[in-house]
Amino acid sequence: KAGVTQTPRYLIKTRGQQVTLSCSPISGHRSVSWYQQTPGQGLQFLFEYFSETQRNKGNFPGRFSGRQFSNSRSEMNVSTLELGDSALYLCASSFRDRGGTDTQYFGPGTRLTVL
Amino acid sequence: DAKTTQPNSMESNEEEPVHLPCNHSTISGTDYIHWYRQLPSQGPEYVIHGLTSNVNNRMASLAIAEDRKSSTLILHRATLRDAAVYYCSLAGGTSYGKLTFGQGTILTVHP
Numbered sequence: 001k002a003g004v005t006q007t008p009r010y011l012i013k014t015r016g017q018q019v020t021l022s023c024s025p026i027s028g029h030r031s032v033s034w035y036q037q038t039p040g041q042g043l044q045f046l047f048e049y050f051s052e053t054q055r056n057k058g059n060f061p062g063r064f065s066g067r068q069f070s071n072s073r074s075e076m077n078v079s080t081l082e083l084g085d086s087a088l089y090l091c092a093s094s095f096r097d098r099g100g101t102d103t104q105y106f107g108p109g110t111r112l113t114v115l
Numbered sequence: 116d117a118k119t120t121q122p123n124s125m126e127s128n129e130e131e132p133v134h135l136p137c138n139h140s141t142i143s144g145t146d147y148i149h150w151y152r153q154l155p156s157q158g159p160e161y162v163i164h165g166l167t168s169n170v171n172n173r174m175a176s177l178a179i180a181e182d183r184k185s186s187t188l189i190l191h192r193a194t195l196r197d198a199a200v201y202y203c204s205l206a207g208g209t210s211y212g213k214l215t216f217g218q219g220t221i222l223t224v225h226p
Contacts, residue, residue, distance in 0.1 A: 004158075031211065031212050032212075033212040033213065033214075035214075042216055042217075042218055042219070043159070043202070043214075043216040044216075045212075045213045045214065045215070048211050048212025048213060049212075050211065050212070055211040055212065056210060056211045056212055056213050058213070090158050090159070092158070092159075092212075094212060101147040101149075101164060101166075101206050102206060102211070102212055103149075103161055103164065104149075104151075104159075104161065104212070104214060105161060106151075106158030106159045106160070107158050108156075108157060108158050109157075109158050
């Protein structure tokens with residue numbers, strides 16, 4: 001099976017702009033989670049989507065939003081970019097195993113730089 | 116959210132076993148313990164997970180303390196390709212799609 005793919009891999013934006021990142025999950029996975037990774041804060045959970053519905057959300061401002069399509073592909077959007085939004089944005093798709101926990105498979109990430 | 120605490124860094128020699136510890140003293144009864152590793156310029160890679168019992172797979176073993184307040188990831192024979200940042204994370208059974216990561220342990224493997 002193909003792994004999780006994320007596009008674009010690298011992005012440079014300026015403050016105040018908005019950006020949309022895309023994630024294609026592993027075939028058959030219906031859950032997609034998004035994370036932000038920075039040197040200072042580490043890996044932080046943004047939100048999770050399942051069957052086009054947001055089921056879980058982390059502690060990020062409303063400028064960060066996402067959606068999921070019927071084919072499980074997901075996008076996240078960041079509006080009014082700030083310098084502090086510079087980070088590696090990771091997408092992970094998962095399935096729930098018989099034990100009741102999600103094994104997540106991560107994509108390579110999108111490196112966003114805000115100037 | 117329950118937190119995890121790991122040593123900042125560890126070193127090992129190739130072909131030797133490596134024991135990576137993790138403390139999670141505030142773990143709840145429904146939290147699973149997951150381990151991931153991240154190589155430079157890549158996303159995290161799943162290694163292993165468990166709830167109460169010790170677990171083995173082709174990559175590693177996971178030893179979970181009886182009180183579940185700590186766990187140890189065991190790499191039986193470290194190779195240079197195992198050099199990475201190892202994250203111990205908790206995933207609640209009802210917390211959909213959310214992994215709570217600690218700061219991770221940088222593992223250096225010497226030839």
